[in-house]
Amino acid sequence: MLPLAKVSNLTVYEKTYKGALVDLGSKSGEFSLTLWYTSSTSTIPALAEVSFSYGDIDEQYTGKVASNAKLLLEKMQSMPTWPQPNGITKTAWVYAYQPGFCQ
Numbered sequence: 606m607l608p609l610a611k612v613s614n615l616t617v618y619e620k621t622y623k624g625a626l627v628d629l630g631s632k633s634g635e636f637s638l639t640l641w642y643t644s645s646t647s648t649i650p651a652l653a654e655v656s657f658s659y660g661d662i663d664e665q666y667t668g669k670v671a672s673n674a675k676l677l678l679e680k681m682q683s684m685p686t687w688p689q690p691n692g693i694t695k696t697a698w699v700y701a702y703q704p705g706f707c708q
Contacts, residue, residue, distance in 0.1 A: 613703035618642040627657060627677060630669040634659035634677070641695070652698055655681070 618641070625636040634657045640650040659674055693701065 612699050613701075615643065615699060615702050617699070618645050618647070629659055629673040629677070631667055632659050632661060632670045634674060652695060654695065657681075 620640045620642070622638045622640075623635060627634045627636065636655065636657045639654045639656070641652040642649075643651045657674075657677065659670070
């Protein structure tokens, strides 16, 4: 059995901010802002992610709620100054942090 190893020998310090709500019709969605830092003393994040989610324990979503959630995502993706719709995932960022880690 091989011992566990840190991916890219990287320790990530994560801060997540939650609580901002968006009205999707008969349901609310919640925004999250996740910031990753490469040191515990960093004040500038190495990676940032904004997401939103909405849920129903019975999974009963109206067409309006689903449509509004889709519209919100499209509007977020079309913002000209900060989103990177084709950006890499957090997982891909970690594996790319130290080139050759998985070679």
